[in-house]
Amino acid sequence: MDDDNQPATVTGRTRYALCGLSVRGISVFAGPLLGRPDRPPIAPDTAPYADAGELVAILDRDADRVEQYRVAVDAKVPWYSPEQFDRMVTETRPDVILVATPDHTHVDYVLSGLTAGLDVIVEKPMVTSAEDAARVIAAAQDSPGTVRVTHNLRYAPRHQRLRQLIADGAVGRVTSVELVWNVGARHGASYFRRWNRTRARSGGLSIHKSCHHFDLVGWLIDAVPEQVFAYGARNFFGADSPHNPGRELTAAERTEADPYRWYETASAADAGPVRDSVGLSYPDQYPQRLSAYDPEIDIEDTYSVVVRYRGGASLNYSIQFSAPWEGYRLAVNGTHGRLETDLYYDVEPLPPAGSTPITHYPLFGAGRAYPVDGEDTGHLGADPLLVADLFRPTGDDPLGCRADAQAGAYAVAVGEAVWRSIKDNRPVNIADLLRTEAGG
Structure with missing residues (x-):
């Protein structure tokens, strides 16, 4: 601990310790309690939950980054x-304990928190392997502490409306779900320029990113995943990418010739310490900008997946991490009709986020469109609702938005089943990965 900083005094507010001063750690955890370092602040109130909780410690390997943050928000934590x-x-x-460290370290802090008898709130993915997910579930059963995973897509107004419509019987018994998710080229390339690009640190994008989507679908239709079959490949990034400018070039020349630079601002490819979206640097973790064509990249960037659920429903899912536009197309089919919705992230000439409705097509009768509001803030309007439910919760959770350790485990296990199915060319049972009779 710093010699010049003493522990916060007891005030009666909930006391939080943050492990990992990442961008997400700031935006979802530290920022609501202490404030955001960017100016002007994203929210009009820079620390809207300071009355409900206090941040009493920050654990992070990068002392310089922590000091930047403390100076920016004038806090002595x-x-x-x-x-x-x-x-x-x-x-x-x-x-x-709040956990927002790199994915592969989540398990250490979650288990340490539970061993200490504390509640734990962890960023998605809960962990990076089904084996570690099973360890967390077992530890949670033996601890007075609880685990909550911040699967924020559950909080998006569009998804909450869908969940309610399905629960109200709009499509009858769900038979299948169709989900096509595109990650835009700029966004997708970013995963391959940082630690996410190796399976050892992220579990692969079928876990790090797609766990969002697997959790969303399971929650929407209130179903437990049983079996997965998948195909996948690395089509856009890594040493064999068709867009690789060439290994013979210097790092600066490769950056200049990289076709993905078309999606970047002029400053994004500049030399110097990498800075995040809140303006802090990563001098320890990222002393120089990484290339999306490095040979160490060992994860896929394209997936096609089928998931079977208890009760007979199935999911047809695909995702690519180098698309010309970002967003998704989602449909839920049932014995009595179909729900559809599309979402695009402000890519012309496609409609902007918030302008596409949810459309209900009953099997017998006229269709109806449901407009969606509230998508003009972080992650489709989900983040403010998630943060409010974390730091100032009510007793009610009628839609089951609060993801527990079991939900976190299912999302990770499906993601691991995806890359294992690709590797072995076979279906993978979730129960086998989680070492349970029926997956939970």
């Missing part, structure tokens, strides 16, 4: 290094 977790708990006495 004690800093701890990763090996000082137990000391942090003893000295600052948190009620809740």
